[in-house]
Amino acid sequence: MVTQILKSGPVGQKKNIAVLGDGFAEADQTDYNNKVNELLMDGVFGHDYFYEDKQAFNIFRVNLISNVSGVSQRRYDEKGTPNDSSDDTIISTTLKDTALGYIFSGSWAHCWLEGGTNTSTLVQNALNTWVPDYDLVLIILNESGFGGCGGGSFQIVTKASSWAVMAHEFGHGSAGLADEYCTNKTYSGGEPGSVNLTTNTNRSTLKWRKFVNPSTPIPTGVGACSNHNQGTKPAGWTRDHNVGLFEGGGTNNMGIYRPVENCRMKGNSPEFCPVCYTEFKTRMHPFTGRNFRNCYTGDFNGDGKDDLLVHNDNSIMIYRSNGSELDVVFSAVERVPGSWQFKPGDKFYIGDFNGDGKDEVVIYNSTNWNKEYLGYLVDDGNNGLKLRARYDNSMPGWQFHRNDNFYVADFDGNGKKDLFIFNGVDWSIPYLAMLKSTGTGFQIVKRYDKNLPGWNMTKKDQFFVGDFSGDGKEDLWVFNGDNWSIPYLGMLSSNNTSLTMRKRYDNVLPGWQMKKGDKYYVADFNGDGKKDLYVFNGLNWSIAYLGMLKSDGTNLSMVKRYDGNAPGWQMRKNDKHYVSDINNDGKEDLFVRNYPDWNREYLGTMRSNGTSLSCGWKEDWVGEWNLGGIDEFIACDFEGVGGKRDLIVHNTNWLGMIRATPNLSLRKIYYKWIHNYKHGRNW
Amino acid sequence: MAKKIFNKLKMDGEAKKSIIINPRLKLMGDVTSKSLKFGSKVGLMDEVKKTDGLTLTQSKNLKIGKSLHMNTFSGTSTAAKTLKKYPEQEVIKTPEVIDVPHHIQLRMKVRNGVVTIVGARKVDGGFVKETNLHLNEGLVYEVTKGTKRLQFGVIPDFGVRRSFPNPNPKNEAEKGHSISVSHEIDFNVRVLPNDVSLASLKSLKVDLYRTKSAISSQLTNETLDKQFDVKLRKMASLQRIDIAKLPKTLQNSFQKALN
Numbered sequence: 009m010v011t012q013i014l015k016s017g018p019v020g021q022k023k024n025i026a027v028l029g030d031g032f033a034e035a036d037q038t039d040y041n042n043k044v045n046e047l048l049m050d051g052v053f054g055h056d057y058f059y060e061d062k063q064a065f066n067i068f069r070v071n072l073i074s075n076v077s078g079v080s081q082r083r084y085d086e087k088g089t090p091n092d093s094s095d096d097t098i099i100s101t102t103l104k105d106t107a108l109g110y111i112f113s114g115s116w117a118h119c120w121l122e123g124g125t126n127t128s129t130l131v132q133n134a135l136n137t138w139v140p141d142y143d144l145v146l147i148i149l150n151e152s153g154f155g156g157c158g159g160g161s162f163q164i165v166t167k168a169s170s171w172a173v174m175a176h177e178f179g180h181g182s183a184g185l186a187d188e189y190c191t192n193k194t195y196s197g198g199e200p201g202s203v204n205l206t207t208n209t210n211r212s213t214l215k216w217r218k219f220v221n222p223s224t225p226i227p228t229g230v231g232a233c234s235n236h237n238q239g240t241k242p243a244g245w246t247r248d249h250n251v252g253l254f255e256g257g258g259t260n261n262m263g264i265y266r267p268v269e270n271c272r273m274k275g276n277s278p279e280f281c282p283v284c285y286t287e288f289k290t291r292m293h294p295f296t297g298r299n300f301r302n303c304y305t306g307d308f309n310g311d312g313k314d315d316l317l318v319h320n321d322n323s324i325m326i327y328r329s330n331g332s333e334l335d336v337v338f339s340a341v342e343r344v345p346g347s348w349q350f351k352p353g354d355k356f357y358i359g360d361f362n363g364d365g366k367d368e369v370v371i372y373n374s375t376n377w378n379k380e381y382l383g384y385l386v387d388d389g390n391n392g393l394k395l396r397a398r399y400d401n402s403m404p405g406w407q408f409h410r411n412d413n414f415y416v417a418d419f420d421g422n423g424k425k426d427l428f429i430f431n432g433v434d435w436s437i438p439y440l441a442m443l444k445s446t447g448t449g450f451q452i453v454k455r456y457d458k459n460l461p462g463w464n465m466t467k468k469d470q471f472f473v474g475d476f477s478g479d480g481k482e483d484l485w486v487f488n489g490d491n492w493s494i495p496y497l498g499m500l501s502s503n504n505t506s507l508t509m510r511k512r513y514d515n516v517l518p519g520w521q522m523k524k525g526d527k528y529y530v531a532d533f534n535g536d537g538k539k540d541l542y543v544f545n546g547l548n549w550s551i552a553y554l555g556m557l558k559s560d561g562t563n564l565s566m567v568k569r570y571d572g573n574a575p576g577w578q579m580r581k582n583d584k585h586y587v588s589d590i591n592n593d594g595k596e597d598l599f600v601r602n603y604p605d606w607n608r609e610y611l612g613t614m615r616s617n618g619t620s621l622s623c624g625w626k627e628d629w630v631g632e633w634n635l636g637g638i639d640e641f642i643a644c645d646f647e648g649v650g651g652k653r654d655l656i657v658h659n660t661n662w663l664g665m666i667r668a669t670p671n672l673s674l675r676k677i678y679y680k681w682i683h684n685y686k687h688g689r690n691w
Numbered sequence: 692m693a694k695k696i697f698n699k700l701k702m703d704g705e706a707k708k709s710i711i712i713n714p715r716l717k718l719m720g721d722v723t724s725k726s727l728k729f730g731s732k733v734g735l736m737d738e739v740k741k742t743d744g745l746t747l748t749q750s751k752n753l754k755i756g757k758s759l760h761m762n763t764f765s766g767t768s769t770a771a772k773t774l775k776k777y778p779e780q781e782v783i784k785t786p787e788v789i790d791v792p793h794h795i796q797l798r799m800k801v802r803n804g805v806v807t808i809v810g811a812r813k814v815d816g817g818f819v820k821e822t823n824l825h826l827n828e829g830l831v832y833e834v835t836k837g838t839k840r841l842q843f844g845v846i847p848d849f850g851v852r853r854s855f856p857n858p859n860p861k862n863e864a865e866k867g868h869s870i871s872v873s874h875e876i877d878f879n880v881r882v883l884p885n886d887v888s889l890a891s892l893k894s895l896k897v898d899l900y901r902t903k904s905a906i907s908s909q910l911t912n913e914t915l916d917k918q919f920d921v922k923l924r925k926m927a928s929l930q931r932i933d934i935a936k937l938p939k940t941l942q943n944s945f946q947k948a949l950n
Contacts (some may be wrong), residue, residue, distance in 0.1 A: 020794055020818025020881050091864045093871075116865045119854040140812055141796060143879060156855030160873050161848055165855070173855050184829045184847030189856075189867050201828030201902055215905070259867050276856075287827070290907075291845070294819050347777060398777045550716040571718075572710060581712045 010138040013049065014067035015342045017321065019141040022066045023182065023295055026139035028131065029072055030108035031079035031150030037071055043148055043167055044069050051171020052178060056272075056279040057288050060681075062341045063323045064295035068139045072107035079149045080104045080111040084118060093117035108134065112151045112166065120155025121164055144181055146174070172276040179273050179280065183288045188266040188274035190233035190256035195263035203287045204273060205258045206265050216267050216283045219251035221687040228252025232261040235269045248278035249686045282685050289681050289690065297321055298681070300658040305644040306358035306367035308387065313648030316656060316663075316682075317358070317369070322350045326392065329646040332665070332675045333684045338392035346395020348383040351376035359416040359425035362386065362447035369393060370427065372414060380408030384449060397449035405452035406441050409434035417473035417482035419502040420444060428484060430471055438465035442505065453505040460484075462509030463498045466491035474530030474539030476559040477501050477510070485541075489524035497522065499564075510562045519566030520555045523548035531587040531596035534558055534567070534618035542598060544585060552579035556616070568620050576623030577612050580605035588643040590615055590668045592651030597621075599643055599655060599668070601635070609635035611655075613668050624671065631674030633657060633664045791817045795887055795948055797880040799832070799897060799929075801849075806897055806929040809877075810941070811948040818881040824915070827905045831923070833915045834880050835896045840914060841882045849876045889934060889949050897929040 016022050027048065032040040048067065052058050058065075083099040096118070101111065108131055109124035123131075135142050147164040149155075156165040158177040165174060179185040186202035199207050208214055211226040220226065225238040233256030236245065247269040257266030257274070266274065271281035280288065302319040309315065313329040315337075323341040327334035343349045353375035361368045361384065369385040379401040388394040402408055411433040419426045424445040432438035441455040458465060468490035475482045481502045489495040494515040500507040515522055525547030533540045538559045546552040551572040557564040573579050577600060586599040590613050598614040598621075612625035628635060638659040646654045646665055655666040665676040676684075679691045794817060798810030820842065824831065830846040852873045857865035880897070887895065900915060900923040911918050916925060934945055 018814075018816030018818070020796070020814055020816055022819075090861050091869070093869075116854050116857045116861075117869050119852050119869060119871065136810065140798070140810065141814065141879065154855075154858055157852055158855070159848065159852040160850070160876055161846075169855065170858075177853070177855070180853065181848045184827060184845070186828070187868065191867050192863050201905060203827040203905070290825050291847075294821050347779075349779070395777065400777075546712065548716065550711055550713050550718055552710070552712060578710055580710055 009071045011069045011071070012066060013044070013069045014053070014062060014065060016063045016066050016323070017297065019066060021295065021297060023064055023143045023292070024139065024141045025065055025067045025144045025146060026135055026142035027067065027069045028108065028134055028145065028147045029070070029074075029150065030110045030147060031074050031077065031104065031106045032072070033074050033077040036077050036150055037073070040071065040148065040150070041069070047148070047165070047169065047171045047174060048146065052175045055171075055175065057285055058175060058178070059339050060325075060336050061288065061292050061296055062339055063298065063320065064292040066141075068142075070134060070138045072134060074104075074106040074150070076104045076106065077150060078104060079106055079121075079151050080109065080124060082111045082113045082122070084113055084115045086115065086117065090115070090117060106150075108147065110147070110149050110164065112149060112153060112155060114153050114155060119157035120166070121149065121151075121157055144178070170276070172272070176272050176276045179284060179288075183284065183291055185273050185284050185287060186258050188257045188268075188271050189259065190261045190274075191259050193260045195258060195260040200258060200264070202258070204267055204271070204281070204283050206253075207263065209253060209265070214253065216251060218688040219267070219282045219286075219685060220253070221250075224250070224252045224687075226253045227255060227265060229254035229256075229269070231255060246686070248272075248281055251282050251687065282688070285683070286690050289683070293680055298323075299660045300663045300678075301640075301660055302356075303640070303642060303656060303658045303663070304356045304358050304369075305642050305646070305656055306369070307645075308367050308393075309391065310364070310366035311648060312645075312650075314644040314646045314654070316646075317356065319350070319354060319356060321352050324350060324393075327682050328391070329648070331647050334646075334665070334676070334678070334682050335684060336682065340392065344385060344393050344395055345388065346383075346385075346398070348381075348385060348395045348398065355414070357414050357416050357427070360423075361425045361445045363423040368396075370414065370416075372408075372412065374408060374410045374412060380410070380412070382408060382450075399450075403450065403452065405455055406439075406443075413471070415471055415473050415484075417484070417502075418480075419482050419484075420504040421480035421482075426450075428471065428473065430465075430469065432465060432467040432469055438467065438469065440465060440471075442502075442507075444505075454507070456507070460486070460498070460500060460509070461507060462512050463496075463500070470528070472528055472530045474532075475537075476530075476539045477561045478536070478538040483507075483510075483539075485528065485530055487526065487528055489522065489526060495522035495524060495526065497528075499559075499562075511564070513564070517543070517555070517557055517564055517566070519569055520553075520557065527585070529585055529587050529598065531598070532594070533596050533616040535594035535596075540564075540567075542585065542587075544579075544583065546579065546581040546583055552581060552583065554579060554621075556619075556621070567618075570621070574614060574621050574623050577614060577625060585614075586641055586643040586655070588613075588653060588655075588668070589651035590653045592649060592653060592669075594651075596652075599641065600625075601639075601641060603635065603637040603639075609637070609639075611635055611641075611666075611672060613672065626672045630657075630664075630666055630672050632677050633662075633666065633674050791883060793884060794818050795882050795884055797834075797882065799878050799880055801876040801878075801899060801927055803874050804927050806899055806927045808897075808929065808932055808937070808941070811944045813884070813948045814881070820881075823907070823909050824919075825907045826902050828902060830876070830926070831900050831902065831915065832878060832880070833898045833900070834882065835898070835914060836886060836891060836894050838914065839886075840910070840912070841886045841895075842880055843910070843915065844878065844880070846876060846878050850874075884949075887949065889945060892932040892934055892945070895932050898925055899927040900924060901926045 029040040081102045084096040087095045109127045112121045145162045149166045151166040154168040156169045161181050163177045186205045251267045253265045267283040268281040270278050298320045304317045305314040316327040318325045326338035328337045355372045357370040371383045374380040382399040384397040385393040386396040412431045415428040426445045427443040430440045437458040441452050443450040444453045470487045472485040473482050483502050484500040486498045497513040499511045501510045527544045529542040530539050540559050541557040543555045554570040556568045558567045582604045583602050588597050590597045595616045597616050600612045603609040608628040614621045614623045642656040643652045653668045657664040663678045796812045796814045800809045833843045834841045852871045853868035860866045904922050
């Protein structure tokens, strides 16, 4: 029987690991399953590189039933030379009728174990039958003595083996890494091909030079299997992440060099060093299928700094912000406990739905399953997420449909974000519902069919949320420029369980002639606690317009209108805006970008003083970030300084962290994967 | 990140003049609200009876097939049941198509330097076709049909068996691996169904190279040995697959996979 215990994707697009057991009788199968989980899932794939790149692998566990428990045994007379197997003789062999016929010897020189007469055929038959797509094979023997033998994409281990050694072995088997440990030999050969060994002591041509800090002496450690012994070791030096050139490696004491003092390829226990890690990532990146297209920000640990959630196909990763960099803290493939199964069509909504000061995640999928699903994922207490509630197909008062749109808003002002749902497409009439968060799930407190108070809902209604009345309850704004003879804007205030139309504007706003192409941005630009409105139109007039309409709680009034240009920014048709609070003064500002209308790409800031804007911009590049049409921006606060003065910028392969204060500048740039090297980077 | 060049205007250092986006359109101040009606397609919101909600035009736009309404909702709060354990999400019962509906997997074996084919299967879904060769040490295989490369792949670990280090070493050597020679390597080749047929098996060639120096490069249309020349050394080759000479079970596998 085969069970796929890691489902990352189609077998052709992943590296497939087959796990077989030998010597596990019917009654031992639970023991076997637990051992697979302990060694492989919680061990190898629960740590550093493999945890991060789970999405590159499928794992298939094959439950082979042996007729007896335990494996065959062989004892050697090592003649007093345990290193040399050539003079060894067999003292005894006790054969057992097991599924694969492995024989455990407990002799290091004999690879601890060996195959029996038919082992090769039995293994091949099992693989062909159960996991014909295997790329890597792990065989676990029901043997309590220590032992393990690897090579050629196979690892055969006993139950007493450690996951750390297995991870080291996978370093050979899947990344072609060389051993970095030393024995008492001296290397006398030429330059080795391995990425993590060298004989070259020239800094300018050293194969891992990009990871070596210029202040690090080369060589860094001289002498038999040396550590840092050339000059003073700088503060903050780590044995596994600071790269230099250390004598000893490849099972030699001298004459050859390794990149760090101690890496998993040397001492098993440390994490993979930057050189080995990068080799893994480079080789496996195509098999992860990852990119940076679907990014979301939220403060998932409540430290005030916005973190990053990246969704790819059937996986998510959460990267924790330390204010200027991101680090992986959570990697989930296929599902999270609970369970929510990730799919490409998942739509994510982030907010603090239970009022615990940390952001949670609501996911809606209406495209990848045979029914619609709404999931509510909360902190699992270990930097990750778990499912707290799930609604399949419907919930009392609402039947999910393909084009349901969700809006995150605390409409009852209790500190727990709630949801509005609107569907104007899939039914004969439009529907809008208010989903109150209970902290553990959602319940509908009001549903509007066809009409909202003072508003006839139609297909192309555009909704926005924001507390225009300043009562702490987030309200609903609605604009329609498509379905009527004239455009309309409605301001519906929330009173916990229902909505009331406070004001509807027909055709004109104060100082603003509404048009189909109006873009609305709800933002408290004067810091009075009432959300105001920025409105931009670059489509329907001969020049572009940007208006600032202030809310007094029930009405809007035009504070300032910019015709054609704003101070320091020439407005154009394709300007795109993002609400922010760049200087953390409580007056919400705008980021603005334009790439199609100029011969360079522009990213700008429009800072509000409450009544007007002042702008600044960068052209073409922000630091090392080359602004491009494919870039997407998310305004956030990854620095944790309050307000929203930061931007996550991302496209398929690149992700950048930009801050706007004092000027637009790039804090960090990542290519293909997010990792903070002590020195250097992966391109 | 590469720099791009456009032949458009640059933004001035200080914005002074409004850019005319479309001279055929009016300025906002030039129009009255009356002139802004979107033509004759729909009415005004206030013209709609409150009970109707929608004009005929809107109803028409919104309807999907026959009248489709949500179930009645009383307006009272009802909490959905939160289960402790949720069932598996239900999969759409159609095959998942990613790049191609299926591909062909060929299982290759290298034993004592001789490449043989030991299996063929049709596999659902697409597969990864890399465009960069990244190889520091190890082997790389290339499957070609004529001059066309069908697939290539890296085999990072080959030719050895390593014992795990002894946690209680009796001597210095046992702190590391005991290395012995292994003469067998297996690997998968994945190709598009259109690239391989029973008839074309004879023109399929599998070459296995050992790297002589590190390569990290985008592949061209040339075969690996032409593109990388002395950086690679051919160590084995399967010149053609003669299906008639294969064991019967394997012949059947090919028939099943390729028909």
